[in-house]
Amino acid sequence: MKQDNLLEVKNLTTRFKLDDGILTAVDGISFEVGRNQTVGIVGESGCGKSVTSFSILQLVAPPGKVAEGEIIFDGQDLLKLSKKEMRKIRGKKISMIFQEPMTSLNPVYTIGNQIDEMTKLHLGLDKQAAKEHTIELLRAVKIPSPEQRYHEYPHQLSGGMRQRVMIAMALACNPEMLICDEPTTALDVTVQAQILRLIDELKQKNNMSVMIITHDLAVISEVADKVIVMYAGRIVEESDEKDIFTKPLHPYTEALLKSIPSNAQRGEKLFMIDGMVPNLLKENKGCMFAPRCQYAQPHCFETEPELKTVGDGRKVRCHLRGEGEE
Ligand SMILES: Nc1ncnc2c1ncn2[C@@H]1O[C@H](COP(=O)(O)OP(=O)(O)OP(=O)(O)O)[C@@H](O)[C@H]1O
Numbered sequence: 415m416k417q418d419n420l421l422e423v424k425n426l427t428t429r430f431k432l433d434d435g436i437l438t439a440v441d442g443i444s445f446e447v448g449r450n451q452t453v454g455i456v457g458e459s460g461c462g463k464s465v466t467s468f469s470i471l472q473l474v475a476p477p478g479k480v481a482e483g484e485i486i487f488d489g490q491d492l493l494k495l496s497k498k499e500m501r502k503i504r505g506k507k508i509s510m511i512f513q514e515p516m517t518s519l520n521p522v523y524t525i526g527n528q529i530d531e532m533t534k535l536h537l538g539l540d541k542q543a544a545k546e547h548t549i550e551l552l553r554a555v556k557i558p559s560p561e562q563r564y565h566e567y568p569h570q571l572s573g574g575m576r577q578r579v580m581i582a583m584a585l586a587c588n589p590e591m592l593i594c595d596e597p598t599t600a601l602d603v604t605v606q607a608q609i610l611r612l613i614d615e616l617k618q619k620n621n622m623s624v625m626i627i628t629h630d631l632a633v634i635s636e637v638a639d640k641v642i643v644m645y646a647g648r649i650v651e652e653s654d655e656k657d658i659f660t661k662p663l664h665p666y667t668e669a670l671l672k673s674i675p676s677n678a679q680r681g682e683k684l685f686m687i688d689g690m691v692p693n694l695l696k697e698n699k700g701c702m703f704a705p706r707c708q709y710a711q712p713h714c715f716e717t718e719p720e721l722k723t724v725g726d727g728r729k730v731r732c733h734l735r736g737e738g739e740e
C-alpha cells in the first residue's frame with residue numbers, strides 16, 4: 415500500500431558560500447515522511463542532518479542557501495512560500511525542537527509566559543485560555559507540579575525538564591509534524607530514553623509525523639519506522655525495515671552499528687570509525703566513503719555510486735552492495 419506522504423523532500427541541495435569556497439552541506443537528497451510516521455536521520459557530526467531540517471523550515475541563514483530542490487509539505491512547495499506564509503507554517507504546522515534547548519528558551523521569561531505567547535499568536539487564545547492550555551501541555555509532557563512550574567524560569571529547571579518544556583512548546587499548536595534535532599544528546603541515558611518514549615507516545619496521541627535526528631542508532635531502532643543514513647551531505651542508505659539494524663547494506667551503516675557505544679557510554683558524541691569525513695569544500699571524486707571503507711575497490715575511488723533500490727523499501731548507495739541482495 416502506498417504511504418500517504420505528509421512531506422516530500424525532492425533533490426534538496428543546500429550550500430554555504432564561504433571565503434575559501436562553496437561548501438555543499440546537503441547534496442541532492444530526496445525522502446518522504448508519511449503521515450503518522452517516524453523517520454530517523456542518522457550520521458556522524460557534520461554530515462548535514464541539521465542543515466536538512468533547517469532547509470525544510472527555511473531557517474538556513476546566509477551565507478547558506480537552499481540552491482535546489484522542492485519541499486512539498488501537505489501538497490505545497492514550502493520553497494515557494496513568502497516569508498510571511500512560512501512563518502505561519504513554522505511553529506503551527508511544523509514544529510522543531512532544536513539541538514541546544516537553552517538557546518531556544520529565553521532566560522528572562524517564565525516558561526509559562528513563553529508557551530502562552532505561542533498559542534496567543536498562532537491560535538488566538540486569550541490570556542486565561544492560553545494559561546490553561548500551557549498547564550495542560552506541561553502536564554502532557556509529564557512535568558510534575560505544572561501549575562508551579564508555569565511560573566519558573568528556564569534556569570530553575572534540570573536539563574531533562576527543560577527538554578520537556580521544549581517539547582511542550584513544540585506541541586503547543588498541535589503541529590502535523592515535529593522535527594527533533596538531537597533531542598537527547600545533552601541528557602543522561604535514562605532521561606534520554608524517557609524523552610524519546612514521551613515523543614513516541616505524544617506522536618500516537620496527536621497523530622503527528624516525526625522526523626528525529628540523532629547520532630544514536632540504538633535510540634532510533636526503538637522508535638523509527640524508517641531510517642535514513644546520511645554521509646557527507648548525501649543519503650547512503652534508507653530502510654523502512656528494522657533489518658537495517660541487523661543486516662545493514664552500506665559499509666558506513668555497518669561501521670556505525672559496530673560503533674554503537676555500550677549503554678554506559680551512550681549519549682557521548684563518539685564514533686570510532688577510522689579516518690575523517692571528507693572536506694566538503696573540495697570536489698570529491700568517487701564514493702565519498704571510499705577512503706574509510708574496508709571493502710573499497712579501485713573503481714570506488716573513481717565513480718560515485720547511485721542510490722539504488724534493493725528489494726522492498728530499501729535503498730543503498732554502494733558499488734559493492736545491493737545487487738541480488740534482498
Ligand atoms: N552556518 C554555517 N556556515 C558554514 N558552514 C556550515 C554552517 N552550518 C553548517 N555548516 C556546514 O555544513 C555541514 C553540515 O552541517 P550540519 O550542522 O548539518 O551537521 P550535522 O549532521 O547536524 O552535525 P552534528 O551531528 O554535529 O549536529 C558541515 O560541514 C558544517 O560545517
Ligand SMILES: [Mg+2]
Nearest residue numbers: 463464465513
Ligand atoms: Mg546537527
